Amino acid sequence: MIPATRPAVSSTSVNPLAAIVQIDRAVKRFGETVALNELSLTISRGESHGLVGRNGAGKSTLVSVLTGLRTIDSGKFLVNGAAPPVLSDRNAWREIVSCVYQHRTLVPDLSVAENLYLGRYQGKQTISWRALNQKASAELDSWNMPILPNAKVRDLGVGEAQMVEIARALSQGSRFVILDEPTAQLIASEIDQLILRVNELRKRGVTFLFISHHLEEIPQVCDTVTVLRNGRDVLHGDAQKITTTRIVSAMVGDEATGIALTASEHVTRPPLSSDMPVVLDAQIKAAACKDTFHLTLRAGEVVGLAGHSGSGTRHLALTLAGHNPRWAGQIQLKGEKVPRTWNPSTAVRTGISLLPEDRIKTGLVGGLSIEDNITLPSLKTFSRRVLIDRKARRKFAEANRTDLGIACHSVTQAVSELSGGNQQKVLLGSALSPNPAILILLHPTAGVDIASKATILDIVERRRRQGLAVILVSDEPEELAFCDRVQVWVRGEKVAERSGMNEQELVAAMEGFTLPSETS
Numbered sequence: 001m002i003p004a005t006r007p008a009v010s011s012t013s014v015n016p017l018a019a020i021v022q023i024d025r026a027v028k029r030f031g032e033t034v035a036l037n038e039l040s041l042t043i044s045r046g047e048s049h050g051l052v053g054r055n056g057a058g059k060s061t062l063v064s065v066l067t068g069l070r071t072i073d074s075g076k077f078l079v080n081g082a083a084p085p086v087l088s089d090r091n092a093w094r095e096i097v098s099c100v101y102q103h104r105t106l107v108p109d110l111s112v113a114e115n116l117y118l119g120r121y122q123g124k125q126t127i128s129w130r131a132l133n134q135k136a137s138a139e140l141d142s143w144n145m146p147i148l149p150n151a152k153v154r155d156l157g158v159g160e161a162q163m164v165e166i167a168r169a170l171s172q173g174s175r176f177v178i179l180d181e182p183t184a185q186l187i188a189s190e191i192d193q194l195i196l197r198v199n200e201l202r203k204r205g206v207t208f209l210f211i212s213h214h215l216e217e218i219p220q221v222c223d224t225v226t227v228l229r230n231g232r233d234v235l236h237g238d239a240q241k242i243t244t245t246r247i248v249s250a251m252v253g254d255e256a257t258g259i260a261l262t263a264s265e266h267v268t269r270p271p272l273s274s275d276m277p278v279v280l281d282a283q284i285k286a287a288a289c290k291d292t293f294h295l296t297l298r299a300g301e302v303v304g305l306a307g308h309s310g311s312g313t314r315h316l317a318l319t320l321a322g323h324n325p326r327w328a329g330q331i332q333l334k335g336e337k338v339p340r341t342w343n344p345s346t347a348v349r350t351g352i353s354l355l356p357e358d359r360i361k362t363g364l365v366g367g368l369s370i371e372d373n374i375t376l377p378s379l380k381t382f383s384r385r386v387l388i389d390r391k392a393r394r395k396f397a398e399a400n401r402t403d404l405g406i407a408c409h410s411v412t413q414a415v416s417e418l419s420g421g422n423q424q425k426v427l428l429g430s431a432l433s434p435n436p437a438i439l440i441l442l443h444p445t446a447g448v449d450i451a452s453k454a455t456i457l458d459i460v461e462r463r464r465r466q467g468l469a470v471i472l473v474s475d476e477p478e479e480l481a482f483c484d485r486v487q488v489w490v491r492g493e494k495v496a497e498r499s500g501m502n503e504q505e506l507v508a509a510m511e512g513f514t515l516p517s518e519t520s
């Protein structure tokens with residue numbers, strides 16, 4: 001069990017006068033964008049400092065400054081009371097600060113020990129594997145991390161791999177660790193473990209900057225919290241005293257009115273009328289699943305496929321969207337059987353769009369503009385013989401920008417310049433642009449701030465009312481509350497299918513517990 005509040009900072013480990021980070025009126029611009037706007041921030045030694053803000057608020061920019069990847073344009077920045085090292089002195093930076101990102105940076109085919117000391121042996125040095133394993137074992141033991149040094153990283157769970165990343169940061173000498181959305185990829189029990197470990201390390205003098213969109217985690221981990229909005233510190237103070245409501249109001253500013261705090265508050269939908277036509281009838285036998293997948297989906301219906309990684313839900317969704325060339329079974333789209341050669345482009349052409357979970361790798365073309373990305377799947381709509389109707393295309397992109405609330409200068413801005421949450425909105429615009437009959441969403445609000453979450457689900461809801469059928473793949477109960485009914489899958493087996501499951505039931509079912517009744 002995680003304590004609801006943080007343990008007190010031990011007085012021996014903290015000297016409140018010696019701040020690790022002191023930033024005073026820092027400004028960082030990207031062209032016309034002011035990413036950090038006269039920002040002042042102090043992180044004291046031994047504290048755990050929460051950093052929250054909407055997508056585009058400036059969190060990643062601040063992290064890149066704190067880790068020596070960028071300099072500020074003006075203002076003051078001191079590290080341990082002195083001027084920071086030059087950007088090129090990576091060793092000096094590694095001793096000061098480490099950042100554990102949401103995406104893993106370990107090499108999966110190497111062992112834990114090899115990952116811990118990767119890049120630290122140079123020239124013709126002989127490596128004794130036995131000594132390396134012993135050193136790694138001692139390092140992991142000293143931080144109370146029960147992980148075998150010779151285990152391959154690919155065999156570790158996500159939570160264990162994260163521990164190795166933290167251990168690697170600490171083994172490099174740094175006692176200041178930035179955790180950038182560390183819980184985004186973790187299941188509930190791993191989140192509890194991480195929180196316990198961070199609190200333990202903090203008692204031993206490690207300083208943390210903890211960035212999260214999950215606001216309930218802030219008082220569990222942090223002493224202090226800073227809220228960023230448009231690159232400014234709009235609220236900071238005691239993380240134990242500032243309420244979530246105050247944090248949300250500070251994050252969203254004047255837009256606060258009417259924003260649903262959770263996706264579940266967002267859904268008040270009358271039951272689906274039985275005369276809505278069936279748009280999808282699927283029976284799929286997937287290699288990743290023991291059970292055959294059956295789904296009948298009506299226009300305007302939202303069905304959830306709930307399950308953690310390894311459950312098979314992602315594989316099933318990708319098969320429906322044509323991304324799995326070796327599939328067995330039958331898919332009928334609006335009464336028509338789809339061909340064996342079912343692939344992503346035929347899927348889009350015939351009415352199934354996919355919102356992938358990895359917007360960088362598979363979703364967007366970073367170097368292209370917002371307009372290009374949104375209209376790529378629907379380019380034919382704007383074709384006039386061999387020419388593109390540029391005016392119509394621009395109008396469409398502009399309408400999407402307004403509808404989705406994409407924060408940008410213009411729709412001609414490159415997608416790579418947008419913050420993560422705004423990229424996610426562009427991705428949604430792109431998936432909706434061919435006007436699909438069915439939209440498959442893979443973890444649509446991961447890494448998205450609380451207000452943008454509501455915007456994204458709101459857009460989907462508006463299209464649903466016009467008849468869009470939705471399949472939502474997720475392991476977040478809050479996101480799944482958006483569904484009319486949910487199938488729960490555990491390691492390739494369907495363990496439940498029902499409507500109106502509450503958060504506890506969903507979590508229990510995804511963890512493999514049998515629900516009291518109606519389990520199919």
Ligand SMILES: Nc1ncnc2c1ncn2[C@@H]1O[C@H](COP(=O)(O)OP(=O)(O)OP(=O)(O)O)[C@@H](O)[C@H]1O
Binds near residue numbers: 055058062418
């Ligand atoms: N390389 C860049 N070029 C141009 N603009 C940029 C660049 N990097 C960031 N920005 C802009 O700076 C602002 C702050 O972005 P930043 O990525 O720091 O936000 P964030 O709070 O980390 O958002 P998220 O939670 O979505 O990751 C945004 O308006 C973003 O579009």
